[in-house]
Amino acid sequence: MQQLRENTVFVGNKPVMNYVLAVVTQFNNGAEQVAVKARGKAISRAVDTVEISLNRFLEGVTKKEIVTSTEVIDTDSGKTNVSSIEIILTK
């Protein structure tokens, strides 16, 4: 995890274009690298975010690395495992 926190886009349950705009804005503001992260069901939307950003808006930006992992989170009914993804985009 080398990138700064401000160059990370956390994908949740909003419409995908919100996250696309966030990614594109960060690169347009001079970021050399942006991390797109998501957990659970939002993982599909994170992949959509990256695919749409690269295919439609960001020429010369590529996927540097894709990492999946399992995170343990606390819920009211105890600890549970959730899958997560991190996609590193770089100019």
Next chain:
Amino acid sequence: MQQLRENTVFVGNKPVMNYVLAVVTQFNNGAEQVAVKARGKAISRAVDTVEISLNRFLEGVTKKEIVTSTEVIDTDSGKTNVSSIEIILTK
């Protein structure tokens, strides 16, 4: 894409443990490499499948490569884009 078709698990809308069982069975039957693929909303379940398989059932198997892409599919209302993921597992 080097792996044979029979070493591919396509993840869809069934419960995740169905796909975990498919992956584990292929390795137990001697496969050296298994590809887990999914499109659209099933992408999250594909990541779950891989995480559960590796954390709980398959010692010594690792993620070799994760690739995301965009596929164009024909629907009743014309062509549409859908994101896809392919996770290569290897012994």
